[in-house]
Amino acid sequence: DVKVTQSSRYLVKRTGEKVFLECVQDMDHENMFWYRQDPGLGLRLIYFSYDVKMKEKGDIPEGYSVSREKKERFSLILESASTNQTSMYLCASSFSVGLSGTDTQYFGPGTRLTVL
Amino acid sequence: LAKTTQPISMDSYEGQEVNITCSHNNIATNDYITWYQQFPSQGPRFIIQGYKTKVTNEVASLFIPADRKSSTLSLPRVSLSDTAVYYCLVVRNAGNNRKLIWGLGTSLAVNP
Numbered sequence: 001d002v003k004v005t006q007s008s009r010y011l012v013k014r015t016g017e018k019v020f021l022e023c024v025q026d027m028d029h030e031n032m033f034w035y036r037q038d039p040g041l042g043l044r045l046i047y048f049s050y051d052v053k054m055k056e057k058g059d060i061p062e063g064y065s066v067s068r069e070k071k072e073r074f075s076l077i078l079e080s081a082s083t084n085q086t087s088m089y090l091c092a093s094s095f096s097v098g099l100s101g102t103d104t105q106y107f108g109p110g111t112r113l114t115v116l
Numbered sequence: 117l118a119k120t121t122q123p124i125s126m127d128s129y130e131g132q133e134v135n136i137t138c139s140h141n142n143i144a145t146n147d148y149i150t151w152y153q154q155f156p157s158q159g160p161r162f163i164i165q166g167y168k169t170k171v172t173n174e175v176a177s178l179f180i181p182a183d184r185k186s187s188t189l190s191l192p193r194v195s196l197s198d199t200a201v202y203y204c205l206v207v208r209n210a211g212n213n214r215k216l217i218w219g220l221g222t223s224l225a226v227n228p
Contacts (some may be wrong), residue, residue, distance in 0.1 A: 004159070042220035043203065089207070090159050091181070099209040099216065101148025101167075107159025 003027070006091050006110035012114045019078040021111050023091030032074035033092040033105065034058075034066060043090065049074055050098045081115045088112050118142045120204050127225050134191045136187040136222050138204030149187045151179060152203045154221070156205050160203060164210065191224075199226045 007022035012067030025032065033048040035058075047066040055066050063085060067075045074093075078085055089112075092105040128134045140149070146174040148167050152160035164171060166187065177190040179219040191198055204219035 009196045013163055041218070045216055056218075087228075092159070099214045101146065101150075101207040101209065102165065103207070104150070104162045104165070105152075105160075107158070107161065110159055 002093055004093055004106050005077065006089075006108040006111050008111050009109065010114075012116065013078075013081050014116050015082055015094065017078075017081050017115075019081045019113065019115075021076040021078075021089055021091075023074045023076070023093075023108055023112070024072055025074075025093040025106070027093060027094035027095070027106065029095050029106075030071075030097040030100050031094040031099075031105075032068065032104070033094075034064075034074065034076045035090045035092065036060070037088040037090055037110070046076065046098075053054050086113060086115045092113075118144075118206070118217050120206055120217050122202075122219040122222045123206050124220070125223045125225070127227065128194055129134055130198065131193050134194050134198070134224060134226075136189045136191075136202055136204075138189070138219055138222070139186045140204070140206050140217070143184050143206060144163050144208055147184075147206050147208050149178070150182075150205045150207065151178065151187075151189045152205060154201045154203065157218055163202075164187070186201060192225045196225075196226050196228065198224065200224060 011032045034046045048050040091108040094103040097102045150165040151163045154160040171178045179188045202219040206217040208215045
């Protein structure tokens with residue numbers, strides 16, 4: 001069974017802290033994605049990666065960076081957390097290399113991050 | 117500007133058929149349409165995908181007219197467990213124009 005796991009379901013951090021959100025997939029997928037989800041704004045893509053060490057900016061990359069050193073693991077980094085980064089963060093993976101219309105994304109359960 | 121638009125919310129009753137329409141006026145030739153379902157405290161999960169005409173699986177049907185400027189997700193005989201948020205997604209992968217175009221989601225409430 002397909003599985004995407006995220007390191008924490010809930011996380012509370014303070015303004016200015018460096019925050020790491022980890023995502024692991026066990027499906028040997030090429031693509032991995034990081035989204036944030038806020039009420040009324042739907043899913044917004046932060047970054048995606050189509051290969052190890054490769055990344056592309058999504059719609060809202062400002063204030064975030066990512067790291068993909070191994071195929072199965074994709075990390076989202078908040079260099080200096082701010083209160084406006086309080087949100088639900090969702091990780092996903094998919095089979096294809098790059099964006100494909102016929103691809104299916106598999107999502108993790110999400111991390112609810114609160115920045116105080 | 118590429119955009120997908122869907123109703124914010126819908127109400128239905130158990131046993132009824134529910135149709136949720138997504139508008140994607142600027143859809144491009146190679147774009148596909150995918151629908152996802154999301155329950156509270158979970159990530160979205162794939163329901164159905166299509167390019168044109170009609171696609172049906174064990175969960176839903178997807179109707180796409182010839183001009184492909186909209187698509188309709190059809191859920192037959194809904195139950196309380198179909199209460200969820202439904203997202204429409206258009207994937208664009210055309211050279212340097214690579215983009216995931218998500219709708220804002222339709223919150224479906226199924227009542228007894």
